[in-house]
Amino acid sequence: MSVTAAQGFRAAGVTAGLKSSGTPDMALVVNDGPQHAAAAVFTSNRVEAAPVTWSRQVVADGRVDAVVLNSGGANACTGPQGFLDTHRTAEQVAEALDISAGDVVVCSTGLIGELLPMDRITAGVTALAAGLGPNGDAAAQAIMTTDTRPKQAVTSRDGWTIGGMAKGAGMLAPALATMLVVLTTDADLPADELGSALRKATALTFDRIDSDGCQSTNDTVLLMASGASGARPSLEAFTAALTEVCADLARQLIADAEGAHHDIAIRVVGAASEADALEVGRSIARNNLFKCAIFGNDPNWGRVLAAVGTTTADFDPRALDVAINGVQVCRAGGVGADRAGVDLRPREVSVEVDLHAGPAEATIWTNDLTHDYVHENSAYST
């Protein structure tokens, strides 16, 4: 299901031999129409991978017929040859499906700074085209890197559906993370409305997960609409449903982030502006000392305040309140309830910071910093 839950889409996933693990590593999702409207958001990292450079151009005209994805190599920092390889991959998909290469999005994920083995990519494209079908599970499997499980989500409304798949794991940070996300819908909406809905949905979901503060070179969130349901939802209704699917996938990304033992929701309330709330939330989410404390089941609220203090947000240090898992351990910038009362054994952790400076609020989702994170990321390329 997932990317094939909406009418008008087929998908495939195969093992092309890009990963030494021998697990599936290439996926293809095809929009059979009748419409081929699309929109996408990409990493804001200025060092962007070749497939991102290519795919920006593909999406620019609002039409996408297919997306081919590979794990096992990011094709980032690979120079002109890397771009030629992306282009060639799109052309091979186009030939196999009798479409235009200029309508084929390419996504890659894996180690930066290595050229892809193009003979294997070529064979993979052939196998993908031959294997296209109504089940999206193999595609969701094939885009995984250090993910431990595939991530899929589906929601349906009155006669139309949105489905999606995602891969994440490391480099999760706003705008965006190491994430590849493919969203499909059979609703009939033009590309500009898809773009508007996608920007709103990602701003509230993928942009607010910040696992390790590191931003990737390859992030892509693609939305394709087939119009196959014949339904034309209002932009408002479609944006709401899309946000729901993106939120579901975003939470799955955090729940499966590299080496994490805790999923942490940092809710900042009483902010003078949403921007202030986001700045404070991200500052806490990126504070290694705080993240280590949560790993140690230690409600060390002093590290929360120390992180808040580095921001430019509007607040009075003597007014700050902090609650961890519902226990108000810091009141008015000083000692509150006994920290021994905080139970940090559950995986889910909530941190609520009240800036007492206004009515705005925002929530950032992050993870703890663990031995497993250090292990996975010190061994990734070796």
Next chain:
Amino acid sequence: MSVTAAQGFRAAGVTAGLKSSGTPDMALVVNDGPQHAAAAVFTSNRVEAAPVTWSRQVVADGRVDAVVLNSGGANACTGPQGFLDTHRTAEQVAEALDISAGDVVVCSTGLIGELLPMDRITAGVTALAAGLGPNGDAAAQAIMTTDTRPKQAVTSRDGWTIGGMAKGAGMLAPALATMLVVLTTDADLPADELGSALRKATALTFDRIDSDGCQSTNDTVLLMASGASGARPSLEAFTAALTEVCADLARQLIADAEGAHHDIAIRVVGAASEADALEVGRSIARNNLFKCAIFGNDPNWGRVLAAVGTTTADFDPRALDVAINGVQVCRAGGVGADRAGVDLRPREVSVEVDLHAGPAEATIWTNDLTHDYVHENSAYST
């Protein structure tokens, strides 16, 4: 030696019982004059500890007669009671030494959010005053937290001397780190010149070490001048010598940072401005994925480029060069020399990034992210 290397200073270190480990935890450094000029720089964290709030006022008039320091408790986020405790500590020192409380700087370090046991502090002050002498080693020992060794440095010029002691370990970040530093000199310089020299020296040293990107609530760097040598060096000569002592202490802080296995010098050259070079250097120094890779002896230069790409510095991604330990693994934004040629077994690691955008450069010192860092910081308060 160290803080007592310059003429006119006495020091002491005692065990007041603030730390469960039973190791020394209070220190006192006294300036016997004839001059009592002083200057200081403090954390820029807006959540500042009570002793920082107090000491800013003490230093404001350019005169300091003594500094009392304690480990085993930061006295941060402790509200009005915390400030009263700092004030009382200064008054006790003043009474014991027959000086004014308004000339006594107070520094604290340790866990945030706990009140200090004032009965032990009071007894500690009495013991410190009784133990004052010409050896600074006990004082350097007493300010340690998770430091594994005391940090001291001394330099002498024509008839005048600068000495210093420091504690660091965690929360090392620019402007400043969890560091307490006391610098003493017998040169005869007015407070405004001391302040000018201190700001220049710290900007090039303590402000450029960034162990874990976390900024403390208690950072203090204090410089006291006794004038006891009778020498009046030029401001230029004094600033140069002071920078030398600060650089020595800063390198000792990085070399003993919590759980670090590698000391990493990130040199950014070819920058359009020094600010650009610093932004790029800090972005790399704070990238957890890069820091984990170095821990794994993995010259993963893609993570360096991914960090550079998140900055606003002036550069063309296709022009970036990266060398790790002298091997140019990335050339013109793409694959350079074989990464297998990089030997990352030595503790010292050099990363050089050439932005090819101008003549400016800067170096940031940081550490790798290790299992030991996670362990120490997940167990700190528990």
